[in-house]
Structure formats: C-alpha cells, structure tokens
Amino acid sequence: MAASWNSTSLEITYQVLGWTAFVSWSISFYPQVILNFRRKSVVGLNFDFVLLNLTKHSSYLIYNATLYFSAAVQKQYHDKYGHGQMIPVAANDVAFSIHAVLLTAVTLFQIAIYDRGTQKISKVSIGIVSAVWLGAAVCFFIALPSHTWLWLISVFNLIQVSMTVIKYIPQAVMNFARKSTDGFSIGNILLDFLGGCANYAQMAVQSIDQNSWVNFYGNIGKTLLSLVSIFFDLLFMFQHFVLYRSKEVPASHESKDKQDPLAKTSSFDPRQPENV
Template structure:
C-alpha cells in the first residue's frame, strides 16, 4: 500500500516538475517580446541550452526505448531498469523547441526588436560557449570511437554503447554548469536583473526540488540507491539548477532589488515599466 502511494507521489512529482521546468521557458521570451528588446539578457544561455537539452533528449530516448542501452544498464545495475521516466523525455523535447524560439529573438529581422538589444554585448554567442560546444562534440566522438574499437564483450566491466549515451548525457551536465554564468556576470556587470525574468527562476527552482525528490523515491522503491548514481544527469540537473537559482534570487531580491542597471539608455522603451511592480513580471 505504501509502495503504491509512493509510486503515485513519484509520478505526480515527475509531471509537476516537468510542468514547472517547461513553464520556466516562457517568461523570458515573453518578457523580450513585451519589451521589444533582448537587452539585459544574453544569447549564450538559450544557445547552449539547445545543445544541452538535445543531448538530454537523446540520452532519455536511449534509456527509455533502446534494448541495447537498457540491457547494458541492467548488466551494470543488478538487473534493474533505468530511472529515466517519460516525463523526462517530454521535458527535454519541449525545452529544445522553446530555447530555439528564445535564440530566434536575437536574430535581426525575425521579431523586429530594438536594434540595441540585438546587437549589443551578449547578442552573439561567445567564443567560450562555442568552445564548450565543440569540445563536447569531440568528447562524445572519442568515447564512441573507443567503444567501437574495443568491442568489449561484457558491458558490466568493459566499454559499451551505454558509455556513449552517458557521454552524451554528461554534455548536459557540462552545459548546466556553465550556462548560467554569462547571465550571472551580466547581472553583476549591470548591477541589475532588469531584462532577466525572475519568474523562470522560481519555476526552475520548484522543478529542481521535485526532480530530486522523484529520483529519490524511485530509487527507494527499487530498494537500490544506485538508481540515483545510475541517472547522474537528472541528479546533477536538479542540484546545479537549485544552486544557480538561489544566486539569481539573491541578485534579484537582495543585491539589485529595484535597480534598472547601466545597460539601459535613458528613455529606452520598456512597456513593462508602466503599471508593473518590481517582481516576477518585470525583473
């Protein structure tokens, strides 16, 4: 009875965190559209997010539907199945689409935004982010080459195709580690979070907490805590997101509360300033 209740709670947490994380992708492009400008935010965040969530989508698909990968996983984890859920796959696919929409707002002529917002600092993908993307491709390629060359017969002790999937999923971890930093630094440089939506951060925070709780419940139900280490991406995504969400909350509500920042020229149009409070809608 208790196990059935926990399974229901786990499923509920899963879809609620997917809803929260999915909704968190809407406030920023909506804020950009309402202000008719991307000033105050950077293209690095959504650009590298596309790459990271594409890797997450591929790994979730493999763990859910690939007989080879599921067999390799069982060989390494006492015959158990991966703790990846369908809601993880749905979330990853949705994230890729919304990040593409957000990136498109930085492309001249697509949305007709203010030129300053589309050509200023942060309007182009930085060389650091491009280097991380290229390096990730090389890393996955090297792991795949090792697996193909070695042909180890035992996936439990040798190299197997699940290692390629893990390498792809680790790309998402790397992306999550670095993707927030450009925006954190932009807020610090501007001494303001204006133009950066706090609503997406609050939703992201709730989603991160529920994601970790679901992973813990699933591992408890399997009576094997290797379900957590066997799904390192989900664990890392939740913890890293929570860490950076707290940084953004401190910036928005404590350090730079009510400050407009230096990146906005006097008289720049911002429709959200008219009748909006200094909270989730304005940032």
C-alpha cells in the first residue's frame, strides 16, 4: 500500500511550495519569447543555450511524466525504496516540464523563422546533444529486455542535471572574464533562486511528514537540480551585487566584440539573459 500524508497542513504546504516553484521557473521563459516576437529577430539570443535547454527539459519531462503516470515504474520505485514511500514527483513537476518543453520549442521555432544575423548553433553544442540522445537510445535498448524502466528514467533524470550544469558554467566564467554582469538579467536569476529554494523545501516537507529522507536520493535528479540552481544563482548574485556592482564593460571591450566575428557566434553570450 502506498504511503499517504500524515499531516494535512504539511500536505498543503507541499502543494503551495511546488506551485510556487512552478510559477517562478515558468515566468522566466516569457520575456525572451516576447522580445523575439516584438523585434522579429533573434540576433543576440544564445542559440546553444536554447538547444541545451530543450535537451534538459525534454529529459526531465520523460522522467517526471513516466514516474508520475506509469504504474509499472511506480511499482519498481516502491520495490527499490519501500512500499511505504511516497512517489517523489508531484503534479507541478510534470506541469513545469511540459510548459518548459513547449516554451523552449517555441523559442527554437522563432530562431528558425526570425532574423538570425550571422549567429548559428556551435558544433560543440550539436555534438553534446547528439551524444546525449545517442547514449539515451543505447540505454533504452539495454533496459528493454529486462524492463528496468526505473533505471532508464533515472538516466534521463541525470541527463537533465548534467545539462543544467553545462548551461550555467560558461555564463559564470564569462562574467568573471569581463569583470561585469552588464546586460545579464538578474531578474531571471532571482526567479530561478526562488524556484530552486521552493523546490528543495517541498522535498524537505515531504520528508518531515513521512519521517524519511528517501525521496532525496530516490529522486536524486530533482535534488541536484535544486542544489545546482541555487549554487549558481548565489554565484551570479554575488557577481552582480558584490564583485562587479555597477561595473560596465569598457567601450573598447564592446568594440572589440563587435569587430570579432567569433564574438557574434559565441555559444554563451554574457550579455544575453538566460531562461531557467
């Protein structure tokens, strides 16, 4: 028999925190889509970020939707972690993943139809995404004979965590190299931080109610997603508000970027805000 909530107040708190994370993370997708539509141009948008983000959210959707809706996968989860444990995926996790994939796909469509200038997706990004999906396909055929679906979706869960780390690191490095966060949207980071904290707190509330911390390592992807997001958000806030406060990139640096064709096709443009 599957576990149920012991405290109604904790269950309500769990739902509130989950939908807070959903709203915070979801809102951050819209400014870029609206800006692209108004300009009828995607010049300055980071194409590599969009492609990596689509891989991340697609992988996360596969994990969340499968574990939330599949009775067979839920049974494998209970067999592994105990039948008294609650499934660590909530409705808001599924809703966020669906929303994220749709909005990221819309952004890719905008890249296809709007003015792109000289920008293009880098070969490195294409190579990473190709390797990830090839590896996922191999894992599928490994899991197929024995129907080890829980292991398979755990692979997708770890893919989304890896994509999260990859997309954040270049931005942090470039902020350091430029000694400035000028042009980088701190609003998106603040929303991401709120979502990450709410997501992590949601898991803590479930653990307190069940008097078990299994859901933290039973859904290691969600745990790492929150921790990685919070870590990089704190780093970005430290860069923006402390290290490089009120500092702008020197005019000479900006002029060099305009003259350098590599700067125009850079995979990670520090002057471009990212969606979470």
